[in-house]
Amino acid sequence: MTKLGLDRGATDDAVLAASELATNALTHSGAAAPPELWVWARTTPRPQLLITVYDACRASWPTNTPGDLLDDHGRGIGIVDMLADAWGAHPSRSICTGGTQGKAVWAAFPLPGPWPDPRTTAPPMLAARHLTATLTARGITNTAHRHGRGVSLVTIPLGSNEETNIWIEPGHLSYTLPNGTRHRRPIVDLHDTTETLVQHIETQRGTR
The missing domain is CATH 3.30.565.10 (Histidine kinase-like ATPase, C-terminal domain)
Incomplete structure (x- = not known):
């Protein structure tokens, strides 16, 4: 700390x-x-x-x-x-x-500023692989990732034939949930983003 x-x-x-x-x-x-x-x-x-x-x-x-x-x-x-x-x-x-x-x-x-160090990041491909592996380990299956030049795409099933795409570019990631809320966060927030996605999936399952 x-x-x-x-x-x-x-x-x-x-x-x-x-x-x-x-x-x-x-x-x-x-x-x-x-x-x-x-x-x-x-x-x-x-x-x-x-x-x-x-x-x-x-x-x-x-x-x-x-x-x-x-x-x-x-x-x-x-x-x-x-x-x-x-x-x-x-x-x-x-x-x-x-x-x-x-x-x-x-x-x-x-946390006192400035934080984080702007050098605290990961290449899009590495971040995408980490996100996919973490979600799979937590029982969120059928998650897929693809990679292009300077950008990676992770597709996550949300249930009820819904899915969301996580676009990962140098320095940040972005996605839109089925309810229309848009998110854009630095890659350093990858752990918190993962938990937000798990929370959304579990909340949706609880309402069906």
Whole structure:
């Protein structure tokens, strides 16, 4: 975290939030898959450190209920809400167990600028292969990628005969979801983009 420019206080806040999220996951998660801790940085909507805990239980969702932060139980999300810029939860899939369905609970912390280093990027072909492999490992099958001169295309099935194309060019990627929302993000946001796509797929499946 210090390499991202976080001072000691901000680092302590992030570590405490991670501990609270992990404790909640261990307390409430099902036995389908063990909880997982994910940490990455993103630039959109602004430079942030994202701490996420996955668990395989969708029957229980976190809420920030009023209470005494000194209580021994039920205070975890209240602490996260107090420490983080923002927090939330959404349907997701495991990274480590072949895409077991579950949920991701996350907390975001501001990163001081300037970030990222403009040299922090990857060639389009490498980014496309990484995106395809990551989605496949998480159970999103039939994902395909093609490559041209200076651009790569990843096609992702979204279900119900829908798909989306991720155009990856030097320095950035772009895509449009079936609901018409357009996204353009730097390649350094590839991890966060992957999670956004998994969230969309799982949310759509939950509404059918």
